[in-house]
Each structure stands twice: as C-alpha cells, then as structure tokens.
Amino acid sequence: MTLIVGVRYLLSSGGFALATRLRHPGLYRGLEPQMRREIYWSLASAAIYGIPAGVVAWGWRAYGWTRIYEDVHAFPLWYLPVSVLLYLFAHDTWFYWTHRWMHRPRWFRIAHAVHHASRPPTAWAAMAFHPVEAITGAVVIPALVFLIPIHVAALGLVLAIMTVMGVTNHMGWEVFPRFLWHGPIGRWVITASHHQRHHERYRCNYGLYFRFWDRLCGTDAGLGGFGGDAALQKSRRAPERK
Numbered sequence: 001m002t003l004i005v006g007v008r009y010l011l012s013s014g015g016f017a018l019a020t021r022l023r024h025p026g027l028y029r030g031l032e033p034q035m036r037r038e039i040y041w042s043l044a045s046a047a048i049y050g051i052p053a054g055v056v057a058w059g060w061r062a063y064g065w066t067r068i069y070e071d072v073h074a075f076p077l078w079y080l081p082v083s084v085l086l087y088l089f090a091h092d093t094w095f096y097w098t099h100r101w102m103h104r105p106r107w108f109r110i111a112h113a114v115h116h117a118s119r120p121p122t123a124w125a126a127m128a129f130h131p132v133e134a135i136t137g138a139v140v141i142p143a144l145v146f147l148i149p150i151h152v153a154a155l156g157l158v159l160a161i162m163t164v165m166g167v168t169n170h171m172g173w174e175v176f177p178r179f180l181w182h183g184p185i186g187r188w189v190i191t192a193s194h195h196q197r198h199h200e201r202y203r204c205n206y207g208l209y210f211r212f213w214d215r216l217c218g219t220d221a222g223l224g225g226f227g228g229d230a231a232l233q234k235s236r237r238a239p240e241r242k
Contacts (some may be wrong), residue, residue, distance in 0.1 A: 060145070076095055084161075089212075190211060193224050
C-alpha cells in the first residue's frame with residue numbers, strides 16, 4: 001500500500017507538474033531545490049499513509065471488518081453519491097479543524113512549518129508533510145470505512161478526488177475553467193485560488209474541499225490572484241505574521 005500511495009503521488013503530482021511546465025513554463029523556475037524537498041517529504045508521508053491503508057485492505061479482504069461493500073445493490077443506488085458526499089464532508093471537517101490546530105504556534109513549529117516551507121507551493125507539495133501531520137491525514141479515511149458504509153467504487157472515487165484536489169490546490173494556477181472557480185460553485189468549493197491565499201496569509205482558508213467551515217467560522221479570506229508568472233512573484237512576498 002505504501003508503494004501504491006507513493007506511485008499515485010508521483011504520477012499525479014508529476015503529471016500536473018508537467019502540465020504546469022507546458023502551460024506556465026516559468027512558474028517553477030528556480031524552485032528545483034524546493035521541489036526536491038517536497039518530493040522527499042511527500043514520499044515519507046506516503047510510507048505513513050500506506051500503513052493504515054494496508055490495515056484496512058487486509059481487514060476488509062481477510063475478515064470483513066470494514067463497512068466497504070462490493071454488491072452495488074446492498075444499499076439503494078441513491079446512496080452511492082450520498083456516501084461520497086458524506087466521506088468528503090467528514091474528511092473536510094477533520095482536515096479543517098486539525099489544520100487550524102496545526103497553526104497553533106507550538107505545532108506549527110514542530111510539524112506544519114514543513115508544509116509552509118513551500119513558498120510558493122508547487123504541484124509536488126501535495127503530500128509534503130512532517131510525519132506528525134501525515135499521521136493526522138492518514139487515519140481519517142481508514143477510520144471512516146469502519147463507520148460509514150461505502151461501495152468500493154465510490155471509495156475509489158473519494159480517493160481520486162482527494163488526490164486531484166490535493167495536487168491542483170497547490171499548483172499556483174487554476175487548472176479548472178474560470179466559470180468553476182470564479183462562479184457560484186467556486187463560492188463553496190476550494191480550488192487553487194482559494195488555497196493559494198492560505199499559503200500567502202496563513203491565518204485563513206483552512207479547508208480542503210469545501211469553504212463551508214471557513215465561512216461558518218469567519219476564516220474565509222476569498223480567492224488569491226493568479227496570472228502566470230505574476231502569481232509566482234506574488235507568492236514570494238513575505239507572508240503575514242503567523
């Protein structure tokens with residue numbers, strides 16, 4: 001499972017890094033040492049993510065411990081999209097509050113500073129976490145499969161969404177169409193523009209998938225600005241006090 005997580009990271013981040021090189025050739029120029037460090041920390045995180053994932057896979061196949069099911073008719077068909085939304089919302093809730101916790105001065109120094117050392121973040125930064133932070137992220141989906149029933153294909157979709165959004169939110173430019181991130185959907189769904197502002201200002205925009213908790217708790221600071229290399233220069237400005 002560690003190998004699977006690591007290869008998934010290399011393929012997804014590598015693919016979007018290549019897309020960045022083609023779309024914005026100068027965006028990551030001069031960041032090669034940073035990107036090597038991001039890959040190092042991300043592969044270390046992959047090793048941590050693989051442990052609970054392996055336990056879940058073993059417990060599911062060998063003993064049927066989890067609530068993962070294979071018979072698509074075991075639950076009503078309408079439950080398939082509902083289960084995906086339940087997982088995404090639960091994961092987003094966990095991420096929001098643990099992310100805010102990681103921004104407390106002590107835990108920021110111990111762990112979260114590793115992630116924020118990516119200034120500006122690149123497509124390789126999606127899993128660049130200190131082991132302490134990686135543990136908090138690695139346990140949530142494995143815990144949910146023991147609590148909330150989900151079809152194996154729906155779980156695959158959740159993992160795909162998690163992977164794509166984790167990478168694209170750190171790319172430094174918007175890969176999605178403008179109507180998506182700058183329209184009504186963008187008011188509730190997080191994309192790179194929203195998360196970029198978190199890396200600029202630190203004390204805002206903590207969510208992973210949705211802006212719900214940021215809006216409810218008054219930590220939503222809106223969207224950052226992008227414009228090719230201008231986005232890189234903006235991201236290199238000194239951040240606000242943490």
